Amino acid sequence: MSYFRKNSGTGNSSQTANTPLRMKVLVGVIVILFAALIGQLAYLQLFYGSRFSAEVNATDENTMTKSVPRGVMYDSQGRVLVGNKAENAITYMRSLSTTSKEMYKVANTLSNYIKITDEKPTKRQIADYYLAESSRAKKVLAALPKSQKKSSLSTSEINDNEVAYVENTLKPSLNSQEKTAALLYNMMSGATTLSTINLKSSGLSNKEIAQVGEHLSSMPGVGIGTDWNRYYPNGSSIKSIIGSVSTTKTGLPRDSLQYYLVNGYSRNDRVGISYLEKEYEALLKGTKASYKVTSNSSSEITKTKQVYKGQSGASLKLTIDAKYQAAVTKALKQQFNSALSAGAASLSSGAYAIAMNPNTGAILAMSGISYDPSTGKITDNALGNINQSFVMGSVVKGAQVAGGLINKVITPTNNTLPDTAIYLPGSPVKKSVYPTGTFSSLTAASALEVSSNIYMMQLTLRWVKASYVAKQYIHMPQTAFETLRNNFAMFGFGQKTGIDLPGESPGIQGASTDSNGIILSGSVLDESYGNYDAYTPIQLVQYISTIANGGYRMQPYVVQSIGRTSSDGKHFYTYYNKKPTVQFKIPWTADELAVIKRGLYQVVHGSNAWGTAHALKNVKPSISAKTGTAQTFYYNTKTKKSTDKELINETMVGWASSNHPQIAFAVVFAGIDPNKEGNYNKNMAKSMVTTYYKMYKGKFSSTN
Incomplete structure (x- = not known):
């Protein structure tokens, strides 16, 4: 027994003797690393501190545009064949940092004050609106088969699968207010950043304008402005020659979408889609007003300055009396x-x-x-x-x-x-x-x-x-x-x-x-x-x-x-x-x-x-x-x-x-x-x- 006790004691003595050395080495390494880190921070502060500070406080400048009235058409005697009738409008400008969640919230809030009755949301619009609510989107994603959400699929492909699930399986039923919200949400989502679109102009009542005006602070991006609509003071017998203009809802024609986008149009812009309105689109559309928008590092707009007030579209005088x-x-x-x-x-x-x-x-x-x-x-x-x-x-x-x-x-x-x-x-x-x-x-x-x-x-x-x-x-x-x-x-x-x-x-x-x-x-x-x-x-x-x-x-x-x-x-x-x-x-x-x-x-x-x-x-x-x-x-x-x-x-x-x-x-x-x-x-x-x-x-x- 004494033999084993002696050897045991000898082993403990050796281990005790080695421990302080290992600790000393470890502590030394840590001290060296901290010293290097402190040195690097001091170096960056001394030589690059002003640069980093400037970047933190940096601002970004972007250009915002606003549509102008379309050109007028006259007959050979100077009578107005087609002109612009100004109307009040509920507008929306999508900021640099606006998220889908924020647009969903604004659309729901705004639907309390205005109604859209001349249009019904499509199945796709209903699905997009339904998925804009995060908790519902999570449930839909969880319900999808693994094959429809595997990592090899792109984000857009998974989104398409989610939309299809909502359209074909859930088939959500919306009340009248939710239908309005769905339409508003889709219009907001389709808006180009820093461009102003009209959410509603035709049939806008004074009550709707007043209610929206009272609650603008709770709806970022929403405003009250003016819109124009084509009218024909000398009758419509010549309307088929003049042609028609798309609405802010229909926006740019799909078959010419890329052409218009390349030429500076926004997706919601109204353009001539037939006959004279289409043939002379480049002249009739005018030049949009331009604003320089300054934003901070948080994408918050801090300053807006008009650079160009815009020019109304050119007017046409026809040969027809x-x-x-x-x-x-x-x-x-x-x-x-x-x-x-x-x-x-x-x-x-x-x-x-x-x-x-x-x-x-x-x-x-x-x-x-x-x-x-x-x-x-x-x-x-x-x-x-x-x-x-x-x-x-x-x-x-x-x-x-x-x-x-x-x-x-x-x-x-x-x-x-x-x-x-x-x-x-x-x-x-x-x-x-x-x-x-x-x-x-x-x-x-x-x-x-x-x-x-x-x-x-x-x-x-x-x-x-x-x-x-x-x-x-x-x-x-x-x-x-x-x-x-x-x-x-x-x-x-x-x-x-x-x-x-x-x-x-x-x-x-x-x-x-x-x-x-x-x-x-x-x-x-x-x-x-x-x-x-x-x-x-x-x-x-x-x-x-x-x-x-x-x-x-x-x-x-x-x-x-x-x-x-x-x-x-x-x-x-x-x-x-x-x-x-x-x-x-x-x-x-x-x-x-x-x-x-x-x-x-x-x-x-x-x-x-x-x-x-x-x-x-x-x-x-x-x-x-x-x-x-x-x-x-x-x-x-x-x-x-x-x-x-x-x-x-x-x-x-x-x-x-x-x-x-x-x-x-x-x-x-x-x-x-x-x-x-x-x-x-x-x-x-x-x-x-x-x-x-x-x-x-x-x-x-x-x-x-």
Whole structure:
């Protein structure tokens, strides 16, 4: 026992002896590390203390913008067509450090004081609002399967899974106040940092303004400001030409989102989304007011200074007179309703009328109506003049005769052709409206007066050098369609006119060959008198203007000048005036042109019993014109089927006065019952001309 005690004692003595040494080493290391740390801190304090202090107290500068009123549009006489009506608005500015939690709180608070009843939140908006509350978001995340929240997924993917769970599984039901809060929250979330958006402006009551004003301190970012809405003090008949503007709720169009963002727009900015509002967006939007915002290291705004007060959008003065536009629209509706009452338009798709200054290309009026036979509903569709195509019939014959003259198939002194119908193997006879054999031959001018289809076909056979034996065969060269279409294209047919409105159609070109690549010879003949390819009303008025003014194809336009409206709204200062643009000069001689003009004058003033517009002979001032009809069928847009019932497009083009053209016009009544054909096109033409000259009485020195 003593042996073991002795050894045990010896072991304890050795351990006791070694412990102070280890402690000394450990303490020494610690002392050295502390000394190094203190030394480093002293070094940083002495040499970099001022720099760190500056960084702590540093401020950051950012730019804040605010929208300005959109440009005004005037008619040719200075009347406001579309302006801005100021309204009170509840606004919101998202700060640099605003969190989703804070926006959720503000939205709930604000929903106590205002209501949004004209819009319902979408499923996605409800889900986003639901997940903005942290406790609910945690429960949803916990409920997700592991595969939908694994670490390999991105944050956005997990969020999408959470949204889907809320939409499809929880399907939360919100009361009216919560729906308003959901809409507010989503608008706030979509706001760009330091940009001001409107949460509500339309229908804002005085009570709502007062309540919000009393509680602004409890809703960071919310304010009371002014907003503007487009209004139309001279009626909405021209609204479809002007176009529309998006709302702060819809914001930037999705299909052009990146374009607008790159160009400095905010997601909630309102932009032109159709026609003139869209075409001239860059000018109409103006330049936003700019503010320099200073914030501290905690992202709190400490100072706001205006750098640029902003500039309202540029104003546009149009070529269209609001009163004349209204008169043309009224007359068009009256004529169409007359056609409906007579049973002639029961399957019609609508009617269109357009007037242009033939010397400049300025559009004087553009009216249109669409008709739905299945519902009987009539709607304004002025833009149908540029985006709706129709087979126009004989109105194009002036261009066909011009082609024959220019290409020396006929001449001013030798243009008589036999009026012999065309007989093709296995096809109905191709003839004019009047009985076969009525005329043995016709001159070019007489052919225009009586609207001879035969003359145009006989001209074509000679022009394209076709081989033809009645009832046996006809051989057209492969270039026949190209020959006729190139000639029509000189007058603007089959191509966009270049009008300063988006969405213009070039028309519709029929097939040139069959499935075997063989040219459709009969269709070439149909093309020659306007019964094959389809054109737009604006192409018609450009074409007839080209004849009226002596051969200059003018580019149509609706914006005459661009400028600035004075702050009191009483003056318009012009920056830019549109100059007429000649797109092409027809290469005819004066004598060749005289043949065509004589024929179009005789359409109205001739003595042949088969003349097509003699009913307008006594109209003052004198009218030169061409009528047309073309076969068509009713197409049901709902069933996507056409009926077998044959209809006609009733058309007319012309100008006045005959010797001093000041107005050119084109009229189309689509899908009229041929058994109940009336004078709707002629009545419309008369109204357009007489109203124009009455309205501008004394403006023109001669009206002969």
